[in-house]
Amino acid sequence: MRHGIVLSSRVRLARNYEDIPFDAAQRPEYAAMCVNRTTTALKSAKLGEGFDLLRLREMSEVSRTAMAESRLISRDLLRTPDTAAVLIRVDDALTIMMNEDDHLRIQAIRPELDLTGAAQACFQVDDALSRQAVFAFDEQLGYLTACPTNTGTGMRASLLMHLPMLTRGKQMGDVGQLVAKVGLNIRGVYGEGSEALGNIYQISNQVTLGRTEQELISAVTAVGVQLCDMETALRDKAMKDGRVALEDVVFRAWGTLLHARLMPLNEFYQHWSNIRLGAALGLLKLPLTLADALLDQVQDAHLRVYADEPLEGVQLDECRATRIRELIRLGGE
Amino acid sequence: MAENENSFMLCEECQVNEACYTISVMMGGQVTQRHLCADCMAKMNMSIATGNVKHLLSAILTAITGAEAPAADEPREDVICERCQTTLSQFTKSGRLGCPACYKAFQEQLTPMLQQIHGRVQHAGRKPLNTEAAQRQRFRHEELMRQMEQAVAVEDFETAAMLRDQLRALAEKEGED
Ligand SMILES: [Zn+2]
Ligand SMILES: [Zn+2]
Numbered sequence: 347m348r349h350g351i352v353l354s355s356r357v358r359l360a361r362n363y364e365d366i367p368f369d370a371a372q373r374p375e376y377a378a379m380c381v382n383r384t385t386t387a388l389k390s391a392k393l394g395e396g397f398d399l400l401r402l403r404e405m406s407e408v409s410r411t412a413m414a415e416s417r418l419i420s421r422d423l424l425r426t427p428d429t430a431a432v433l434i435r436v437d438d439a440l441t442i443m444m445n446e447d448d449h450l451r452i453q454a455i456r457p458e459l460d461l462t463g464a465a466q467a468c469f470q471v472d473d474a475l476s477r478q479a480v481f482a483f484d485e486q487l488g489y490l491t492a493c494p495t496n497t498g499t500g501m502r503a504s505l506l507m508h509l510p511m512l513t514r515g516k517q518m519g520d521v522g523q524l525v526a527k528v529g530l531n532i533r534g535v536y537g538e539g540s541e542a543l544g545n546i547y548q549i550s551n552q553v554t555l556g557r558t559e560q561e562l563i564s565a566v567t568a569v570g571v572q573l574c575d576m577e578t579a580l581r582d583k584a585m586k587d588g589r590v591a592l593e594d595v596v597f598r599a600w601g602t603l604l605h606a607r608l609m610p611l612n613e614f615y616q617h618w619s620n621i622r623l624g625a626a627l628g629l630l631k632l633p634l635t636l637a638d639a640l641l642d643q644v645q646d647a648h649l650r651v652y653a654d655e656p657l658e659g660v661q662l663d664e665c666r667a668t669r670i671r672e673l674i675r676l677g678g679e
Numbered sequence: 680m681a682e683n684e685n686s687f688m689l690c691e692e693c694q695v696n697e698a699c700y701t702i703s704v705m706m707g708g709q710v711t712q713r714h715l716c717a718d719c720m721a722k723m724n725m726s727i728a729t730g731n732v733k734h735l736l737s738a739i740l741t742a743i744t745g746a747e748a749p750a751a752d753e754p755r756e757d758v759i760c761e762r763c764q765t766t767l768s769q770f771t772k773s774g775r776l777g778c779p780a781c782y783k784a785f786q787e788q789l790t791p792m793l794q795q796i797h798g799r800v801q802h803a804g805r806k807p808l809n810t811e812a813a814q815r816q817r818f819r820h821e822e823l824m825r826q827m828e829q830a831v832a833v834e835d836f837e838t839a840a841m842l843r844d845q846l847r848a849l850a851e852k853e854g855e856d
Pocket of ligand 1: 694715717719720
């Protein structure tokens with residue numbers, strides 16, 4: 347059941363070179379050093395294979411924004427396009443972002459609940475690089491980062507979770523308290539402020555210093571599992587006590603996505619949440635992988651890349667509606 | 680979490696919503712309580728998670744040092760990092776340190792801040808693999824490369840060949856590790 351609730355697991359490590367100021371992103375000469383050193387170190391460690399080096403300034407704005415929409419790079423990396431670069435291994439969504447807030451952000455994403463797998467992928471890169479280069483590290487404070495909130499392990503482990511029933515049951519307030527109590531953080535992924543469009547949440551460790559990577563991963567995983575259990579209990583109950591009402595919500599959303607001709611993004615999230623719930627409960631014949639791919643593919647920059655046109659406003663909504671039908675049709679074959 | 684049914688307390692941050700969270704803040708060496716609403720608590724959590732802690736950090740640091748936010752025109756003795764020239768007041772304003780040496784330079788102010796953020800100030804976890812020996816070897820490699828390029832530039836090929844052999848030997852030694 348859990349696999350219907352956790353979309354993906356992500357681990358990110360912040361690392362800095364000892365002899366370069368933290369704000370290399372603002373200083374082209376240092377930024378170039380970071381990129382060269384990382385690329386060379388990766389090659390010397392015989393880990394370079396499969397990685398592509400992308401410099402953000404050599405990419406179009408829409409294609410780099412599309413990468414951020416797919417979470418392969420962070421939104422923050424887009425702020426310094428002149429100096430930022432990324433080493434990316436597309437096969438397993440492994441990226442080394444360079445010249446963000448820290449010199450390096452090593453990031454791995456795994457489908458479903460697998461923080462350990464994501465962490466191991468990051469550690470492999472971390473070990474390879476730290477054999478070749480000297481990272482800013484202190485025996486007492488651990489890895490030194492530009493911002494004191496990342497000091498220590500420099501690690502952020504996060505789960506992307508779909509929690510429609512907990513949201514509908516107005517239980518997210520309780521969830522927030524539960525999560526904060528164990529030193530974790532929860533927030534909506536899409537939308538402004540405290541919104542959580544699509545009922546998608548990210549839980550992650552807030553503390554990075556004084557706990558081992560393993561402890562942090564266990565804590566996030568444990569809370570993730572607990573939220574899965576809470577969400578599952580509500581889903582089971584709804585299937586037992588109000589199946590028709592639930593099916594009605596799911597199939598109305600399905601019908602809308604299949605037939606709408608204009609689909610604003612905010613409205614899309616609402617329907618998406620319902621069809622993904624339907625897919626996870628087996629009410630809809632829709633593979634979860636397709637549902638999750640849909641989430642990235644209908645974002646603005648993805649649509650602009652796909653249409654190869656600078657779409658705006660209602661053009662975006664039209665393209666989105668078309669793209670949704672197309673992807674569902676393709677996936678259904 | 681404060682759950683006093685009788686008293687309605689306003690959030691100290693926005694002064695609008697009812698405060699339902701209580702956090703402890705070091706204030707002039709003493710722990711004092713701050714009362715926040717769910718929204719402001721969420722904002723604070725989010726700013727920590729996204730690393731956008733400008734406001735939060737300066738709030739905490741101001742609280743820790745027990746100092747009023749210094750007026751812009753008021754000259755104060757500032758701590759400076761010798762290596763990158765970042766000052767303590769720049770750090771409190773931006774929330775970002777300038778270089779690894781800043782951690783030592785601002786240690787006095789940073790330690791309570793790290794304690795406040797993380798609850799602990801002793802690292803547990805992974806360490807870099809690079810040992811000092813490996814570091815020395817790398818510097819030696821870079822130095823030999825530099826000398827060899829120089830030798831080639833002045834067409835002193837005898838020296839260049841000698842340096843090349845030394846580099847090879849070094850590379851083989853590296854391979855054994
Ligand atoms: Zn408030
Ligand atoms: Zn410094």
